[in-house]
Amino acid sequence: MSVQLQTAPRPAAPAAARAAAAEFAHVAKTYTHPLFRSRKIEALRDATLRIEPGEVFGLLGPNRAGKTTLVKVLLSLCRPTAGTATRLGAPVSDRSTLAQVGYVHENQAFPRYLTAVGLLEYYGALTLLPPEVVRERAPKLLKRFGLADRGGEPIARFSKGMLQRLGLAQALLNEPRLLVLDEPTEGLDLEGRRLLRDAAAEVRSRGGSVLLVSHVLTEVEQLCDRVGVLVGGRLVHVGTLADFVQHPTKDRVRSLEQALQQFYVREGK
Amino acid sequence: MTAISSSRAVAWLVRDTFRQALASGPSWLMLAGSAACAALCLMAPVDGSAAAYALEQQLASWAVHVVGLLLALVATAGMLPAFLDPHRASVLLAKPVSRRALLAGKFLGVLAFVAFHATLFVGGAWLALAVRGGAWDPAFLLCVPLLVLHFAVFFSFSVMLAVATRNTAACVFGTVLFWLLCWAMNFGRHAAMGTLDPHVISPAFGWVIDSAYWVLPKPLDFQLVLSDGSHGEVLGLGRVTERGAWSPALSLLASALCGAGLLAVAAYDFAGAEY
Numbered sequence: 001m002s003v004q005l006q007t008a009p010r011p012a013a014p015a016a017a018r019a020a021a022a023e024f025a026h027v028a029k030t031y032t033h034p035l036f037r038s039r040k041i042e043a044l045r046d047a048t049l050r051i052e053p054g055e056v057f058g059l060l061g062p063n064r065a066g067k068t069t070l071v072k073v074l075l076s077l078c079r080p081t082a083g084t085a086t087r088l089g090a091p092v093s094d095r096s097t098l099a100q101v102g103y104v105h106e107n108q109a110f111p112r113y114l115t116a117v118g119l120l121e122y123y124g125a126l127t128l129l130p131p132e133v134v135r136e137r138a139p140k141l142l143k144r145f146g147l148a149d150r151g152g153e154p155i156a157r158f159s160k161g162m163l164q165r166l167g168l169a170q171a172l173l174n175e176p177r178l179l180v181l182d183e184p185t186e187g188l189d190l191e192g193r194r195l196l197r198d199a200a201a202e203v204r205s206r207g208g209s210v211l212l213v214s215h216v217l218t219e220v221e222q223l224c225d226r227v228g229v230l231v232g233g234r235l236v237h238v239g240t241l242a243d244f245v246q247h248p249t250k251d252r253v254r255s256l257e258q259a260l261q262q263f264y265v266r267e268g269k
Numbered sequence: 270m271t272a273i274s275s276s277r278a279v280a281w282l283v284r285d286t287f288r289q290a291l292a293s294g295p296s297w298l299m300l301a302g303s304a305a306c307a308a309l310c311l312m313a314p315v316d317g318s319a320a321a322y323a324l325e326q327q328l329a330s331w332a333v334h335v336v337g338l339l340l341a342l343v344a345t346a347g348m349l350p351a352f353l354d355p356h357r358a359s360v361l362l363a364k365p366v367s368r369r370a371l372l373a374g375k376f377l378g379v380l381a382f383v384a385f386h387a388t389l390f391v392g393g394a395w396l397a398l399a400v401r402g403g404a405w406d407p408a409f410l411l412c413v414p415l416l417v418l419h420f421a422v423f424f425s426f427s428v429m430l431a432v433a434t435r436n437t438a439a440c441v442f443g444t445v446l447f448w449l450l451c452w453a454m455n456f457g458r459h460a461a462m463g464t465l466d467p468h469v470i471s472p473a474f475g476w477v478i479d480s481a482y483w484v485l486p487k488p489l490d491f492q493l494v495l496s497d498g499s500h501g502e503v504l505g506l507g508r509v510t511e512r513g514a515w516s517p518a519l520s521l522l523a524s525a526l527c528g529a530g531l532l533a534v535a536a537y538d539f540a541g542a543e544y
Contacts, residue, residue, distance in 0.1 A: 072359075072544065076363070077359055079543065095365050095367060096271075099364075103360055108356070111289065114285075122285055123360075125281035126278050126282075126361060126364040127365065128275065129274075131277075170360075
């Protein structure tokens with residue numbers, strides 16, 4: 001199956017800002033069993049994708065489609081078996097660009113003995129932010145995510161939704177140019193979801209980009225400029241949301257779910 | 270600026286690890302053990318400074334370097350696997366700090382924790398025995414850096430197992446087994462050199478046990494250094510020393526180098542590990 005790449009027209013940007021937020025060129029990732037070398041799982045196959053500065057990109061696909069693997073390659077958590085990947089214009093092997101990336105993981109497990117403020121200070125130090133910047137931003141972020149009165153409490157007492165909010169706060173601490181959200185709405189209530197949408201909008205308004213991996217289609221519809229569909233490790237579609245929901249043969253639009261179903265059925269998933 | 274920021278991040282990791290370890294259950298157990306030891310030393314029927322020094326030697330060679338070391342290894346074995354758990358590590362590893370710096374911060378934090386408890390235990394016992402028996406010679410306090418070095422060598426092996434398996438049980442049992450193996454090798458080598466006639470030992474056998482002795486850490490030698498070799502009589506340590514086959518300084522240096530090698534392997538493995 002050929003992968004059709006479509007890029008929405010964008011206004012001209014300064015040269016420095018034109019570097020893609022993320023770019024994958026023919027990326028493949030094969031996991032090999034640590035004991036039985038012949039047992040292999042192809043998590044990604046020939047994935048080619050470019051995420052532009054200032055766009056919110058949604059990555060869709062069934063379970064075990066390779067979405068998290070793509071995120072891991074982008075964040076240098078694993079290396080591609082073939083192809084090249086860049087992050088903010090530099091190869092993913094260059095860790096310095098991670099200082100401009102925010103990441104929210106679907107199941108965040110933070111050190112439970114830390115307080116919310118302590119966690120932000122800890123993660124701020126690991127993001128190489130000066131302490132005075134962290135001290136200035138942390139209270140504001142906690143207030144914004146409704147945790148201002150819980151800042152001094154050990155996070156062992158936090159609910160899952162509160163942990164997700166704290167996760168969002170830590171991801172925004174460095175005012176990222178690239179925000180990666182991997183199933184971020186897990187455990188979030190309605191207010192939390194609104195805060196998430198606001199955070200994505202804020203990153204975009206600063207010229208940053210957002211990569212959203214989600215099964216919650218309403219989030220994708222509300223947030224994303226373009227979407228990519230991964231099925232069985234292959235990017236089977238990349239395009240604008242409007243293109244995606246346009247029926248291929250009839251002159252009408254479909255729901256996002258119907259459009260997605262078409263790819264799953266075609267790929268036998 | 271990056272170097273300053275990186276060292277600040279490592280300092281944060283050290284502080285965080287120390288705080289985490291201090292809040293753990295085993296830490297309270299160790300505190301209670303130190304308090305109990307100091308109390309027992311105060312109540313011990315010590316008659317003069319000679320008896321106090323003899324008691325210090327027993328404490329140094331057995332309570333500190335066997336019980337203390339194994340307790341510290343077991344208490345801290347779970348910290349690295351928990352840190353390397355994919356759910357917790359993925360957000361940390363997506364930060365710009367290098368993986369080697371992350372591992373170094375964690376390692377140094379655990380060492381700081383062990384140094385803190387070793388200081389409390391040894392310092393408390395020394396003060397109690399000094400007050401009770403007038404043994405004010407500070408030589409006993411050398412137990413603290415020696416225990417930290419001894420611990421660092423075997424904790425490096427635990428770190429290597431943690432990176433390879435991310436499993437606490439593997440770290441606990443693997444490290445204790447490694448310690449036993451090294452102790453047996455150390456004891457066997459000194460016993461062979463000290464009690465057997467040199468003509469009885471074949472050159473090949475001598476080369477094998479000597480190589481194993483110099484390559485592996487030497488837990489028994491740490492005990493011997495602290496007990497001034499008094500426990501070595503049973504091994505014929507005097508003969509081993511006469512034959513130039515035991516040098517405390519070289520032994521400690523070789524153990525430290527082995528620990529550094531194990532830690533370098535762990536750091537290399539961690540730098541290339543996939544999450």
